[in-house]
Amino acid sequence: MKIAIIGVGLIGGSMALKLKQKEFATxxxxxxFNENNLTKAKELNIIDEITDLEIAVKNSDLIILSIPxxxxxxxxxxxxDLINDSQTVMDVGSTKFSIVEIIKNHQKRKNFVASHPxxxxxxxxPQAATASAFSERAAVICDxxxxxxxxxxxxxxxxxxxxxxxLFMNSEDHDIHTAYISHISHIxxxxxxxxxxxxxREEDTIFQLASxxxxxxxxxxxxxxxxxxxxxxxxxxxxxxxxxxxxxxxRKFKSALEKENxxxxxxxxxxxxxxxxxxx
Amino acid sequence: MKIAIIGVGLIGGSMALKLKQKEFATxxxxxxFNENNLTKAKELNIIDEITDLEIAVKNSDLIILSIPxxxxxxxxxxxxDLINDSQTVMDVGSTKFSIVEIIKNHQKRKNFVASHPxxxxxxxxPQAATASAFSERAAVICDxxxxxxxxxxxxxxxxxxxxxxxLFMNSEDHDIHTAYISHISHIxxxxxxxxxxxxxREEDTIFQLASxxxxxxxxxxxxxxxxxxxxxxxxxxxxxxxxxxxxxxxRKFKSALEKENxxxxxxxxxxxxxxxxxxx
Numbered sequence: 001m002k003i004a005i006i007g008v009g010l011i012g013g014s015m016a017l018k019l020k021q022k023e024f025a026t027x028x029x030x031x032x033f034n035e036n037n038l039t040k041a042k043e044l045n046i047i048d049e050i051t052d053l054e055i056a057v058k059n060s061d062l063i064i065l066s067i068p069x070x071x072x073x074x075x076x077x078x079x080x081d082l083i084n085d086s087q088t089v090m091d092v093g094s095t096k097f098s099i100v101e102i103i104k105n106h107q108k109r110k111n112f113v114a115s116h117p118x119x120x121x122x123x124x125x126p127q128a129a130t131a132s133a134f135s136e137r138a139a140v141i142c143d144x145x146x147x148x149x150x151x152x153x154x155x156x157x158x159x160x161x162x163x164x165x166x167l168f169m170n171s172e173d174h175d176i177h178t179a180y181i182s183h184i185s186h187i188x189x190x191x192x193x194x195x196x197x198x199x200x201r202e203e204d205t206i207f208q209l210a211s212x213x214x215x216x217x218x219x220x221x222x223x224x225x226x227x228x229x230x231x232x233x234x235x236x237x238x239x240x241x242x243x244x245x246x247x248x249x250x251r252k253f254k255s256a257l258e259k260e261n262x263x264x265x266x267x268x269x270x271x272x273x274x275x276x277x278x279x280x
Numbered sequence: 281m282k283i284a285i286i287g288v289g290l291i292g293g294s295m296a297l298k299l300k301q302k303e304f305a306t307x308x309x310x311x312x313f314n315e316n317n318l319t320k321a322k323e324l325n326i327i328d329e330i331t332d333l334e335i336a337v338k339n340s341d342l343i344i345l346s347i348p349x350x351x352x353x354x355x356x357x358x359x360x361d362l363i364n365d366s367q368t369v370m371d372v373g374s375t376k377f378s379i380v381e382i383i384k385n386h387q388k389r390k391n392f393v394a395s396h397p398x399x400x401x402x403x404x405x406p407q408a409a410t411a412s413a414f415s416e417r418a419a420v421i422c423d424x425x426x427x428x429x430x431x432x433x434x435x436x437x438x439x440x441x442x443x444x445x446x447l448f449m450n451s452e453d454h455d456i457h458t459a460y461i462s463h464i465s466h467i468x469x470x471x472x473x474x475x476x477x478x479x480x481r482e483e484d485t486i487f488q489l490a491s492x493x494x495x496x497x498x499x500x501x502x503x504x505x506x507x508x509x510x511x512x513x514x515x516x517x518x519x520x521x522x523x524x525x526x527x528x529x530x531r532k533f534k535s536a537l538e539k540e541n542x543x544x545x546x547x548x549x550x551x552x553x554x555x556x557x558x559x560x
Contacts, residue, residue, distance in 0.1 A: 118491045138488050167488055180476050181490050185497040188468050190552035191529040196460050197554055199525055208418050208447055210461050211398045215559055216496040217465040222556045225549040229542055236537055243534050245479055247527060249471040254523050257516055262509055269505040272470035274477055276502045279495055 004029045004056035004063045006075070008041040010121065011092055012066030013129030015162065016046045021131050024161045029056035041126040057082045062154060065091040070230035073102050080108040088151040090115055090158070094178060095234040096142045096171035110148040113155040114171060116140045116178070117164055122222035139164035142171040179238035184246055186220045186228055187239070193221035284309045284336035284343045286355070288321040290401065291372055292346030293409030295442065296326045301411050304441045309336035321406040337362045342434060345371040350510035353382050360388040368431040370395055370438070374458060374507075375514040376422040376451035390428040393435040394451060396420045396458070397444055402502035419444040422451040459518035464526055466500045466508055467519070473501035 001024060005012040008030045019025040030047030032038045041047045057063055057079055065072050065079070072093050079089055080103060090113045091099055100114050117139040121128065139159045144152055159166055169177070196218075232239055256265040281304060285292040288310045299305040310327030312318045321327045337343055337359055345352050345359070352371050359369055360383060370393045371379055380394050397419040401408065419439040424432055439446055449457070476498075512519055536545040 118489055120491065120493065137491070140489070165488070169485075177485055177489055180479060181494045184475065185472065185494045187530070187533050188472055189497060190549055191526060191533060192465065192468055193552035193555040194529045194532075194548065195464065195522065195526040197551065197558075198529070199460060199522070205449075205457055208445070209398055209420070209457055210559055211400065211417070213400065213500050214461045214465045216499055217469060218555055218559065219496055220493050221552040223549075224553065225546045228549060229546050232537060232545060233540075233542055236540070240534065240537050242475065242479070243530065243537070246471060246475040247530055247534070249474045249478070250467070250523065250527055250530070252474075253467050253471060254520065254527070257512060257520050257523070260513075260516070262513055265512060266505045266509050268474065269470055269503075269508060271477065272473035272501040273504065275473040275498055278477075279490055279498065 001025055001062060002027045002029070002060045004031060004060035005047060006031045006053065006056070006063065006065050006079075007067035007071075008032045008037050008047055008126050009066065010124050010126075010128045011117070011119075012064060013041055013044075013046045013126040014119075014131065014133035015064060015066065015092070015117075015158075016041075017129055017131040018134065018162050019158070020045075022161045024157070029060060031056045037126055041129075044126055044129070046126050046129060053079075054082060057087075061087060062158070063087065063089045064158075065089065065093075068227050068230045069093040069095050069098065069234055073098050073234075076103055076112070077106060080106050080112060083108060083111060085111065087111060088113065088154050090155050092117055094182065094231045096140075096174045098234040100143050100146070100171045104146075109146060111151050113144075113147045113151050114142040115155060115159070116142070116174065117159070117162065118182075120223075122219055124224055124227070134162040134164050137164055138167055140167045140169060140174055142169060142174050144168050175235050176238050179235055179242045183231060183235060183239050184242045186223060187232075187243060188246065189218055189220035189223075193218050281305055281342060282307045282309070282340045284311060284340035285327060286311045286333065286336070286343060286345050286359075287347035287351075288312045288317050288327055288406050289346065290404050290406075290408045291397070291399075292344060293321055293324075293326045293406040294399075294411065294413035295344060295346065295372070295397075295438075296321075297409055297411040298414065298442050299438070300325075302441045304437070309340060311336045317406055324406055324409070326406050326409060333359075334362060337367075341367060342438070343367065343369045344438075345369065345373075348507050348510045349373040349375050349378065349514055353378050353514075356383055356392070357386060360386050360392060363388055363391060365391065367391060368393065368434045370435050372397055374462065374511045376420075376454045378514040380423050380426070380451045384426075389426060391431050393424075393427045393431050394422040395435060395439070396422070396454065397439070397442065398462070400503075402499055404504055404507070414442040414444050417444055418447055420447045420449060420454055422449060422454050424448050455515050456518050459515055459522045463511060463515060463519050464522045466503060467512075467523060468526065469498055469500035469503075473498050
């Protein structure tokens with residue numbers, strides 16, 4: 001199967017590596033606005049051929065859109081204009097409602113499958129790509145009933161080859177859930193990094209003292225704005241709901257401390273410990 | 281060297297394992313209020329002999345206090361009453377000002393060394409102990425000038441045997457720094473866990489969707505209140521300062537989103553990205 005990867009970064013690159021390893025992909029065309037990414041991806045054998053968007057789309061059975069979510073929304077209608085009925089387009093973005101909304105009346109709507117493999121790191125670019133990235137993680141397919149059976153089956157096969165566990169939900173629910181279990185984590189990490197950077201001027205001391213707990217909590221704060229500003233923008237309402245709730249929860253800790261109400265503080269912590277039963 | 285470990289949990293147990301492995305400890309007495317911990321620690325060869333506090337203290341060259349910080353503050357004066365001039369007591373708690381304050385006028389003050397190895401996990405108990413726990417991490421010794429040279433040198437040797445990198449600071453500075461790089465991370469994790477648990481009732485969906493990003497941000501929320509309530513209590517003022525700053529930082533994200541000021545949002549994220557240069 002010939003595959004076009006539009007955006008040969010961390011996610012597109014990791015998919016390409018695994019789909020080649022599984023011999024699901026026989027040829028991979030790489031398209032990217034960033035020339036360095038393309039050269040690097042070719043060097044690393046992530047892609048087989050560097051080409052432009054139209055040639056890649058015309059020559060591929062499957063087109064994978066793995067670029068920031070604002071660019072996906074702009075580019076997808078154009079890609080759907082270019083394909084014929086036997087081709088399939090999938091995206092892998094972290095927000096889903098905006099992208100399904102933009103092409104809901106497109107005559108090739110059924111050739112598109114909206115999806116989201118739940119994996120990422122704070123690193124970016126093809127040099128961070130790895131074939132084992134997605135194994136045993138969840139992948140979500142949204143609004144499956146809007147896609148043709150052939151396209152849906154093809155995308156299911158892609159995720160099977162990535163060794164991912166498939167989930168199905170509508171795009172609105174997806175965006176609510178990801179606000180809770182992904183987008184808010186990034187905001188708290190960014191805010192925590194800014195808190196420490198704001199107050200703590202002795203950077204050597206941070207660097208030397210920073211425990212593994214701090215490092216894991218602040219890890220996501222290394223994630224780039226090019227990817228995350230568009231996600232927060234597209235999922236603004238849900239993210240604001242969760243952010244308001246999170247600030248309310250933090251205020252409870254603040255209030256318990258200020259009032260020296262250590263019984264309440266213990267209750268808040270014991271409640272949080274319930275996450276232990278949910279997350280392994 | 282004979283060592284008494286008062287509190288054979290994660291930290292005390294990990295120290296015992298490593299100090300035996302390095303043959304720094306020839307005999308380890310284990311003391312704990314929790315009988316299960318003692319039995320488990322003996323089974324796992326973490327300690328050599330289960331005994332009571334007085335016998336352990338009388339028979340040891342070095343007494344390591346590795347219990348919650350509120351218990352340490354209560355127990356330390358009593359332990360100092362029991363020792364002679366050739367013995368050394370060290371603690372490994374996450375707050376330092378309260379403990380040095382409580383014994384500042386004790387006639388055996390110089391036999392005590394206040395310290396804090398910067399390592400921990402969300403797990404607890406001797407079964408979570410591991411000899412490699414502390415390697416290459418920072419260990420802080422506080423108010424070193426208040427300790428006798430012989431006691432200080434002994435504690436330095438302990439941390440050398442744990443393969444830790446030593447730092448020296450006063451106890452007030454320690455408590456400010458740890459508020460920033462450890463205590464606030466725990467509060468944000470707890471609050472994040474409570475945010476998700478509060479709103480998201482479909483627990484299966486959290487469980488299935490939770491990405492590695494969420495898991496790492498919320499990992500510390502599994503930490504027990506028995507350890508953390510006393511830490512927050514003893515470091516209340518510093519933790520409140522940092523918590524207020526953190527809420528202010530979160531409000532900036534909220535405001536940027538509400539006002540759709542994506543230039544500001546990008547600035548906030550780019551600033552947070554500077555943590556990349558500080559943390560490896």
